[in-house]
Amino acid sequence: KAGVTQTPRYLIKTRGQQVTLSCSPISGHRSVSWYQQTPGQGLQFLFEYFSETQRNKGNFPGRFSGRQFSNSRSEMNVSTLELGDSALYLCASSFRVVGETQYFGPGTRLLVL
Amino acid sequence: GENVEQHPSTLSVQEGDSAVIKCTYSDSASNYFPWYKQELGKRPQLIIDIRSNVGEKKDQRIAVTLNKTAKHFSLHITETQPEDSAVYFCAASTDTGTASKLTFGTGTRLQVTL
Numbered sequence: 001k002a003g004v005t006q007t008p009r010y011l012i013k014t015r016g017q018q019v020t021l022s023c024s025p026i027s028g029h030r031s032v033s034w035y036q037q038t039p040g041q042g043l044q045f046l047f048e049y050f051s052e053t054q055r056n057k058g059n060f061p062g063r064f065s066g067r068q069f070s071n072s073r074s075e076m077n078v079s080t081l082e083l084g085d086s087a088l089y090l091c092a093s094s095f096r097v098v099g100e101t102q103y104f105g106p107g108t109r110l111l112v113l
Numbered sequence: 114g115e116n117v118e119q120h121p122s123t124l125s126v127q128e129g130d131s132a133v134i135k136c137t138y139s140d141s142a143s144n145y146f147p148w149y150k151q152e153l154g155k156r157p158q159l160i161i162d163i164r165s166n167v168g169e170k171k172d173q174r175i176a177v178t179l180n181k182t183a184k185h186f187s188l189h190i191t192e193t194q195p196e197d198s199a200v201y202f203c204a205a206s207t208d209t210g211t212a213s214k215l216t217f218g219t220g221t222r223l224q225v226t227l
Contacts, residue, residue, distance in 0.1 A: 033215065043157070043202060043217040056214045059114075090156065102147070102215065104156040 002027065004093050004105035012111045018079040021108045025072050025093030032074040033102065034066060037088040046089075049074055050096070078110075086112045115140040117205050119218025126193050127226055134221045136203035137185040143205040146179060146186050147215070152199045160201075161188070193225045 005024045013019050025032050034046040045058040049068035066076040072093075078085055088109050092102040116139040126132050138146075147162035163170045163177045163186065170177050174193075179186040190197055203218040 035215075035217075042219040043204075045214055045216065048214060058214070101159055101162070104149075104158070106156050 004091060004103050006089075006091055006105040006108050008108060009106065010109050010111075012113065013081050014113050015081055015083060017081050018077065019081060019110060020075055020077045021089055021091075021110075023074045023076075023091035023093075023105055025074070025091075026103055029093035029095050029103075030072050031094045031096055031100075032068060032072065033092045033094075034074070034076050035090045035092065036060075037090055037107070038086075043090070046076065081112045083112050086110060115143060115205055115207065115214070115216040117203060117216050117218045119203050119221055121221060122219065123222045123224070125224045125226060128193060128195060130193055132188075132190045132193055132197070132223055132225075134188045134201055134203070134223075135185060136187070136205075136218050137183075138205040138216075139184065140205070140207060141181075141184065142207045145206040146177070147204050147206075148177060148188050149202045149204065149217075150199045151202065151220075157202060190223075193223075195225050195227065198223060198225045 007022045031050045033048040036044045047057045047066050048055050052068045063079045068074045088107045090107045092104045094100045094102045119136045144165040148160050149157035150160045151157040161175050161177050163179050174191045176189040200220045200222050202220050204215045206215045
């Protein structure tokens, strides 16, 4: 079974730009969560989608948004990028709810200059 | 919201010794507690998890214990090997069946020396 995939793997953007990251979950998984990982803040929850609906959201500004498609693939968008948005963005998928095993993708490393 | 504290932030042990990492959580409704291992440059990998109706779970050299009353859980690695060197994250989740969110600890960098 193919694992969670994320594209692109690396991105360099400048302040003020926007970026869209993509996540394809494991086949059959319907829950997709997004996390931001930074050396200073660790792994922080962004949001979780299930069946195209956002079920939970972390404490991030409205510049961070996401969506999920009918095939469970998910995208997250960050608008008006700031230097502090530089991080590794990880998505994770599970079959139904977070209480089931979550499998992480390799992440997208975003650098904002 | 949920808050998870993890200690220590770094841990160095000699090969063959045991390592213990401790986490505390704040939300008494949390009912699922996974542990992830992240090697340098790689994705977090689930190594063991425990639910609130279980006090202890073992998988070969790895064990996790949960004390619901005290709201803390621990990871125990016995007979450590160099390949155990990584960053370990604990997490807590409230799984209501309709909403979900994993809150992670800040990580423990484990170094196993020869």
